Amino acid sequence: MDKIKNALGKALGDELVISGQSLRERATSYWDASPTESLLMVCPRSTEDLSKTLEICHGFNQALVTQGGLTGCVEGAVSLPSEVIVSLEKMTEIEEVDELGGTVTVQAGVTLQCLQEALAEKQLLFPLDLGARGSCTIGGNVSTNAGGINVLRYGMMRNLVLGLEVVLADGTVLSSMNYMLKNNAGYDLKQLFIGSEGTLGIVSRAVLRTYPKMPSRNTALVALENFEKVLTLLKMAQREFSGTLSAYEVMWGEYYDDLTVDGAHRAPMARNYPFYVIVELEGACQTRDSEMFQSVLEQALESEVIVDAVITKSGSEREEVWSIRENFELLLAGQAIYLYDVSLPIKNMSAYVGDLKQRLEESWSESTCYVFGHIADGNLHLFIRPADEYSSHADVNRIVYGALEPYQGSVSAEHGIGVEKKPWLAHSRTEQELHLMRTLKKTMDPKNILNPGRVIDI
Ligand SMILES: Cc1cc2nc3c(=O)[nH]c(=O)nc-3n(C[C@H](O)[C@H](O)[C@H](O)COP(=O)(O)OP(=O)(O)OC[C@H]3O[C@@H](n4cnc5c(N)ncnc54)[C@H](O)[C@@H]3O)c2cc1C
Known part of the structure; x- marks a missing residue:
């Protein structure tokens, strides 16, 4: 450790190498507040510094892990005690x-x-x-x-x-x-x-x-009675807003309900609907776009595609609506809860969620399953709490990914594989794909020093 620390300090400057207590004062990640465990952290300021860092680590056969903002959801940036952390925090120009x-x-x-x-x-x-x-x-x-x-x-x-x-x-x-x-x-x-x-x-x-930057923005929270109507509204919005639809975020009822309890987010509308969608369009003309937005939502109400709608009237109202979708920390408190990020054809989503909930129910009668996501991209997020102290993350994984198999979905839509999903990679990739991934890794990093143990083992 001293040799590599000295070499890095000499090449970059001692102030860019952090170790000991100063390192332990940093949290492991967004998801884990426990102290960082690592050999040391180096914070290059430039490409040249980064190149020297890697040259030195390569010379010492030293494993390293790269860290950005530590918000990744699959433990890819979480360091091991034997690894050097390369943090990009000083390369912010x-x-x-x-x-x-x-x-x-x-x-x-x-x-x-x-x-x-x-x-x-x-x-x-x-x-x-x-x-x-x-x-x-x-x-x-x-x-x-x-x-x-x-x-x-x-x-x-x-x-x-x-x-x-x-x-x-x-x-x-x-x-x-x-x-x-x-x-x-x-x-x-x-x-x-x-x-x-x-x-x-x-x-x-x-x-x-x-x-x-589009000068006009319109945002609404709408409520719907079933998933078929969520899909009907999506098609309607894609057709009527002709390319200006920029977000369509779906929340199943339980998610909205539990995030708008007393003391949590304010509920902009009643809490007992089965589905909620945030619809947002960004376009070139506020007056024209607002008229079009309102008229399409009125049509959707009249034809009973939606049952309720709140159109936000200010930036703060918009933030309030988005914070229900984005600030879910409240759900993380208490007993263990696990986050999933799967993708599957949109036509199969409702059946998948139904199958999944049934399997969860069969295993744990008290379990909770929150569903939300970017459904237009075929992407669902799930927060699952088995509510049983004897159940492990692996038990829940088997159920979530087992239920996904008949629909040929992916175990990772956007979060990646990291460490957490590595055992499940083969469920979404063929043996030939995995072989080529290993060949690439061995060719480009023969000493296996870059994020070893993440994504794929060689
Ligand atoms: C509240 C919240 C909401 C989120 N919503 C979404 C979402 O909607 N969509 C989505 O895709 N993700 C989402 N994420 C996950 C996360 O924000 C993304 O994966 C993000 O891209 C990670 O960026 P980061 O800088 O935090 O990377 P880190 O967490 O630091 O690292 C993630 C991975 O990238 C590697 N890495 C980091 N920087 C570099 C680099 N410069 N060169 C090479 N490798 C590097 C790390 O080693 C690690 O494997 C969300 C996370 C949170 C906490």
């Missing part, structure tokens, strides 16, 4: 905004919210958006191929990345800092690093797509 070309160039440690706010000042939009925006970083978003609430309009992180700079396991800097939408000159190497969760290289900089 927004280097260049090219308004004409529609690109922004950033260091990987910039948080999503900082980027969104900096662009908003220039009437520009970076459309990735998710509840962890205040802490998650662009490097983490790239490495997990993050999704979030605007995927139905703008795609996942992969669709928003034009170029990447990545530092490889031995310290080599691979620059694929492309600024064009079109570039078919050979293999598109950046794709290897998007969604591979830091196992093939560390993202140091990125060129991202920007869009004009």
Whole structure:
């Protein structure tokens, strides 16, 4: 430990190497407040620092784990006591905004919210958006191929990345800092690093797509009586709002009900409906869009597709509605509860949730299953509390993924595999795919020092 600490301190400066009590004062992750366990943490300020860090770790055969904002849901960034942490927290520069070309160039440690706010000042939009925006970083978003609430309009992180700079396991800097939408000159190497969760290289900089910020926004919370109507409204909104629909977030009744109990979020409408949807459209003209929004919701009410609606009238009302969907900490208190992120064809969602609830009921009569998600993307999130102190996470996994199998769903829609879902990867990938993943990992990181034990074992 001393040798590597000294080498890193000498190369980068002792102030960028943290260990001992200062390191233990940091929380393990967003989800786990216990002290960080690690050999030491290094915080490079530049690509050059990062390259030196990797060269040194490679020379010592030292395993490391990369950390962005630590909001990842599958324990991929959680360090082991034997690992060096490489934190991107000092690489937070927004280097260049090219308004004409529609690109922004950033260091990987910039948080999503900082980027969104900096662009908003220039009437520009970076459309990735998710509840962890205040802490998650662009490097983490790239490495997990993050999704979030605007995927139905703008795609996942992969669709928003034009170029990447990545530092490889031995310290080599691979620059694929492309600024064009079109570039078919050979293999598109950046794709290897998007969604591979830091196992093939560390993202140091990125060129991202920007869009004009839409001047008009309309948001409503609506209530519906069954899942078929949730799908009918989605089709209606996609047709009538002609490309301006930017979010369609569904909450099953139990989720809304338990998050709006006394002392929690204020309930903008009655708490006993089976389904709630947040519908949001962003367009070019507030007056015209508001009229269209209201008229479509009126049609939906008249034709009994929806049974209730609240259109938000201010920024604070909008935040209030979104906070029910995004601020779910209240559900995490008390007995163990497990988060899932599955995807499956939208036509099978209702049957899947029905099967799942039945299987849970058969195993634990007292269990709770909260369902919500980005259903237009085929993505459901589940919070499951077995309410039985003798049941383990593995028991719940078997039920959730077992029920998914007949529908050929994926065990990870947007959170990735990390450590937590590694035993289930083979349920969503073929043996040939897994073989090629292992071959890539062995070729690009033969010493297995980058996030070892995450995603796939070699
Ligand atoms: C309240 C809340 C809401 C969320 N909502 C969503 C959502 O809607 N959609 C969604 O997709 N996710 C969501 N997430 C999960 C999480 O925010 C994303 O996975 C996010 O992209 C992680 O970014 P991070 O910077 O926190 O990464 P970390 O948690 O620090 O790391 C995640 C993984 O990426 C690797 N990594 C981090 N930075 C780099 C880098 N520079 N180079 C290489 N590897 C790196 C890590 O080693 C780890 O494997 C949510 C999380 C929370 C807490």
